[in-house]
Amino acid sequence: MDEQAAGWGDAGLNLEEIQLLSAQDLRKLYEDSTGLSWEEELGSAWLNKNHGSFNIFYKRPILTASAYVNLSQKASILSQTHCQICNSSAPIVNLPLRIKPESYQYLNSAKKKAFRSAIRHRFKSQMSFEKFNGDVCISVIFVCSLSRPKKDVDNLSKMLLDSLKNIVIEDDGRVVHLSVARLDHSGDEEYILIRIANSSLNDNSNVAANKMIHSWGGMPELKIEDYL
Numbered sequence: 001m002d003e004q005a006a007g008w009g010d011a012g013l014n015l016e017e018i019q020l021l022s023a024q025d026l027r028k029l030y031e032d033s034t035g036l037s038w039e040e041e042l043g044s045a046w047l048n049k050n051h052g053s054f055n056i057f058y059k060r061p062i063l064t065a066s067a068y069v070n071l072s073q074k075a076s077i078l079s080q081t082h083c084q085i086c087n088s089s090a091p092i093v094n095l096p097l098r099i100k101p102e103s104y105q106y107l108n109s110a111k112k113k114a115f116r117s118a119i120r121h122r123f124k125s126q127m128s129f130e131k132f133n134g135d136v137c138i139s140v141i142f143v144c145s146l147s148r149p150k151k152d153v154d155n156l157s158k159m160l161l162d163s164l165k166n167i168v169i170e171d172d173g174r175v176v177h178l179s180v181a182r183l184d185h186s187g188d189e190e191y192i193l194i195r196i197a198n199s200s201l202n203d204n205s206n207v208a209a210n211k212m213i214h215s216w217g218g219m220p221e222l223k224i225e226d227y228l
């Protein structure tokens, strides 16, 4: 393993001797320390209280560009950056879409349909491409020319995600993580770089107590009904 372990806030610990704890280890730690069987509420409370000395954080080296040869290389490298949230595994699809990014808000229905068809054509012409059938992580770089009016990234994303439905993913409800960036430049070229991968975000195998246990400390919930 080339990952270097480190305790959280435990300066002075010997990094070589640290044992990283998994979610299963946390449950076992509770059981061994208290003599009780694992239970989510009590276990969470105990682990939170004793959390400081546990080795559940680790450092891992990340390859990051220090400089780019040109803007297209910057766009390409940024679009292929590993997602730190989803812990993705293969297959990972990195695809340049040579189409001008369009805003969902400003296209009429005929143009929306044409945009979807163009995206469908691009993916269908990709050899060895199969539809993702589980949760996915999508990362998009919109390369936009400053010579055109600026479009907001949420509307650019909406048009693209809408076009991926039934082609790349079952429906956009399967997108559990979306990373979007707009790279503006003074030239004319406009295109989209997309990275799609499986996401294990919601498998929660790294969580000891698989439920939300949150104390709001008396903070009231904001209800829109109260603001109508």
Ligand SMILES: [Zn+2]
Pocket (backbone or CB within 6 Å): 083, 084, 085, 086, 087, 137, 138, 177, 178, 199
């Ligand atoms: Zn992700």
